[in-house]
Amino acid sequence: MGRTISVEVIYRGIFQKTLAKNICRGIVLAARKEGKIGIAFGRYGDSPERNGIPAKNFAIVAADEEELQLSMAQYEPAETDITISVDDMLCKGVESWAWYGLQPINEKVRENGVLVVTSTLPGEELIKFCHTKPTPYRLAVVPALPSFSGLWVYKEDHTEVRILGALPKICPELVSLEAMLKAIKEEWKDDLKVTSARRSYEQTSTRSVHAGEGNAEVPYKFDLPGWTTMREGVTIEAMKLGEPIKFGDQIGGYRPARNPYFKKYSTRTMRPVIDFDKCIKCTLCWLQCPDSCFDVTPDQTYDLNAEACCGCGVCEAVCPVDDCVTMVNEAAFTDNKSQWEAYKTDKPAYAKWVQEKISHRPERSHGFRYKGQYEEQAAKLGVATAAGAKAGGDPGASEEMGVGAGGEE
Amino acid sequence: MDAETATAVKVAAAEEEALISGSEAVAVATRLADVDVMTAYPIRPYDTLMQYVAKQIANGEQDAEYIVAESEHSQFEIAKHASAVGARAICGSSGVGWCYAFEAIAVTPALRIPLLAMVGNRALDDPGAFGTEHNDALAARDLGWMHVWVDTAQEALDTTLIAYRVAEDRRVFLPCAISTDGAFLTHSQTLVKIPPKTWVDEFLPKYERGDLRFHPDNPITIAPQVNEDWLMEIRRQTDQAMRNARGVIEEAYKDFKRIFGRGDGNPFFEEYHTEDAELVLVGMGTLSMPVKVAIRKLREQGQKVGFVRIRWFRPFDYERLGALLSRFAAVGVMDRDFSMGSPFNSGVVANEIRAAMYGQAKCPPVVSFITGLGGREVTIPGVREMVEHTRKAAETGQSPRDTLWIGVRA
Secondary structure, eight states: OOOOEEEEEEEEHHHHHHHHHHHHHHHHHHHHTTTOEEEEEEOGGGOTTSTTOEEEEEEEEESSHHHHHTTTTOSSOSSEEEEEESSGGGGGOBOOTTSSBOBOTTTTEEEEEEEEEEESSOHHHHHHHSBOOSSOEEEEEEEOOOOOOOSSOOOOSSHHHHHHHHHHHHOTTTOOHHHHHHHHHHHHOOHHHHHHHHHHHHHOOEEEEOTTOSBOOOOOBOOOOOTTTSOSSSOOOOOOOOEEEEETTEEEEEEOOOOSSOOOGGGOSEEEEEOTTTOOOOOHHHHHOTTOOEEEOTTSOEEEOTTTOOOOOHHHHHOOSTTTEEEEEGGGOSOOOOHHHHHHHOHHHHHHHHHHHTTSOOSOOSSOSSTTHHHHHHHHHHHHHHHHHSSSOOTTHHHHTTTTSSOOO | OOHHHHHHHHHHHHOEEEEEEHHHHHHHHHHHTTOSEEEEOOOTTTHHHHHHHHHHHHTTSOOOEEEEOSSHHHHHHHHHHHHHTTOOEEEEEOHHHHHHTHHHHHHTGGGTOOOEEEEEEOOOOSTTOOSOOTHHHHTTTTSSOEEEEOSSHHHHHHHHHHHHHHHTSTTTOOOEEEEEETTTTTTEEEEEEEOOHHHHHHHSOOOOOGGGOOBTTBOOOSSOOOHHHHHHHHHHHHHHHHHHHHHHHHHHHHHHHHHHOOOOSOSSEEEESOTTOSEEEEEOGGGHHHHHHHHHHHHHTTOOEEEEEEOEEETTOHHHHHHHHTTSSEEEEEESSOOTTOGGGOOHHHHHHHHHHTTOSSOOOEEEEEEOGGGOOOOHHHHHHHHHHHHHHHHHTOOOSSOEEESOOO
């Protein structure tokens, strides 16, 4: 009999909870077709009901009940054979409610295990975001936009079966394609989903990621105190007052103190870019930001503190000036540095930087903003997939995305 | 083919399999038991039960009155009243939600209401701690509620059916709380066998309240003024019902095994590798999983360690547990709960075990542990540590005078 195989799905809270659950169910049901047993569960402390907060779901497949027992009352497996990220921006790191600090997306991936990412970016770009590992692993990209829906509505865009179809190819030891297709057919009773899964199986390949390849930054983490050293009464220090900002010979403005233990920025899929020359100092972005992530600069303009920003987009929505605050796809950034300091250092260079960045307006949103948005997205991606994977107009390209199979919420 | 094998074949052929969580398994049991009334008020992790019942009703698979109350207090009151008129009812809660219903919980047993509640065990609301801890259900341990702990989704389903059979037996007529560990059971999907309705119908008779049915055809007043003159007699009646439950539980499990083919012969506790064991650990709920894994590993190294998992906590099978545990060289009790300031500063289960063993001809040392609070994992190294402490007690023959906390950061 085979060994125990562990799969984790890292997803964006409420927007992808059902998606993650469906993927894990699919894995266990497929393995069952081959006589194995399994368990599908969530990382409970995650609080996945929160907006966009990174969370985890797991599927563990074992040969028998005794093997499975080890996984039946655990937070999460010690290591995974497959880690699936259903939003590529999670490659920058995962900070959840369930632990303290930033966990690399690939932290649990065992040596020569696989990281599967849904993305429209090439693997080379994604690896730049992922933290380095001391051991080699493999990367598979399933071409897709992150599929966002909700707890009570589900986006039938075939993301779940496209990932499930890729798994037998990536890890034949987990389950065969036949068993997977059979399980998909039984669970969803939809031939189109079976077709999507089979296509994904045919199109998926992995590339290896060498030891040490990727983002070399050491992710932040914290040691938790013991009961003899902790303050009593479930009491912690309140936030201190902030300080003026010092830059060059300028001193002024105000930078509020922020929680050093929970930075929140891994919740973000987009971030604001600020054109300081356009700012009329109206204060609205600073007032309305629900996370107090704006610093008041010595110029009385407002600078983004990118470690505190969740990427909600309220600042862009309330800014009365065109293109002064613009939300930009998080994929266009590799650090959390101050925009105002860059502006003060070299204004023409900063102006060029802003123009380049705001060309990457986000392809995604938390949910849908208008009717027909999903069809637009799917059509766009369908074209890209057809051009990339199959030269010439493939009539199946839109079918692969499941257009017409369910529609939007 | 002997009769037992024949039953097993029948079982395999007729049951369906589903990938569901422990709460969903309880929900499926309420469908199979044709529950009339579900009262609900959301709190994690119990809410997974109300969600799944709602889904079954919406899908046309279940026919029940579904009443969402404005609080747990009303939720338990409404279920109590529904049960009084003869409706099979289910409710449930978690953590401080269960505590908020406490007035209703306290008055239900004396009225002889065979209500079922699923307790998704949860810490008592230190902010954000939703993980399993048994103090919520145990807060109601002395009031006349029956209490049973399960460790798999399958056992959750089976026990729900059994609990209705026991609670609704006229000799008992007491409410029953089914404790399912938050997260590890309520939020984990495993493969569960779902029996056909015909088996359930054979096992579970109709709920008949008889002379206690609150109905115009049977004019009665429930809970009139009691004062000092009646109370002690009422308590003694409830006490008698709880005593009766022991035998009724035995009958129910025997009959369950006959029809469903499942069960290990002892309703009250599960024995794991106890036959030749020198040391045993005792505990309740899903900590059985790491404990069993650790015990298999220790046995590979020649260590004779066993495990006893308590299912029914009320009624407590003190006769058989006392006799069984006195056989070993030492007993380690793992509490996923606390009882601040209690004898030996231990948890609730450890002192129950000490009481059950008192007066046995041979009384080995008892070591008490508090572990896994607030849903913290009970780990394999943690279990090994507890076995080591238990071994030390066996070697010295002395019970430690204090309780050890396992897995707490110092």
